[in-house]
Amino acid sequence: MKYLLIALLLTANWAAAEESAKDEWNETSLSEDTIQKIQQAQFKYKKCVVDEMRKPENQKLESRNATDAIAKYCEPALGDMRKVYTDVGVPGVVADRHLKKLRIQTTRNMLQELMYLEAAKKAGAQP
Numbered sequence: 001m002k003y004l005l006i007a008l009l010l011t012a013n014w015a016a017a018e019e020s021a022k023d024e025w026n027e028t029s030l031s032e033d034t035i036q037k038i039q040q041a042q043f044k045y046k047k048c049v050v051d052e053m054r055k056p057e058n059q060k061l062e063s064r065n066a067t068d069a070i071a072k073y074c075e076p077a078l079g080d081m082r083k084v085y086t087d088v089g090v091p092g093v094v095a096d097r098h099l100k101k102l103r104i105q106t107t108r109n110m111l112q113e114l115m116y117l118e119a120a121k122k123a124g125a126q127p
Contacts, residue, residue, distance in 0.1 A: 029089075030088060030090075034088045037084045038084055038085070041080050041081035042081060044077050044080070045078055045106070046106065048073070048077050049070055049071075049074050049106055049110055052070040052074060053066075053110065053113065053114065058070060059117065063111060063115045063117075063118045064111065066114050067107060067110050067111045067114055071103070078099050078102070078103060081099060081102075082095050082096070085098070
């Protein structure tokens, strides 16, 4: 019985490894045109974030609330970037991982900047 269970587990593990190999993707398969489109979409997202940070109504909000509002407002730009990825055959898992990384990094930077601005206002450094 033990040997049957071990054989079954090894077979399942081998099948899972084979399935994950199908989802592997080689990063060098993107053309220069596709990379440029991704970079343009990334620029568009970051520009949206910066433009929204500059709006007076967002500067009046508490930094965490402003960060949340800005991130939600600029989310469609990430959808455009995901479409570029999926159009060239990048697996959804890989595209989502990159978008999540970009979203987290941008949100952290945005929150940090808004917290600095909020602290400066409270200290009287800015009007």
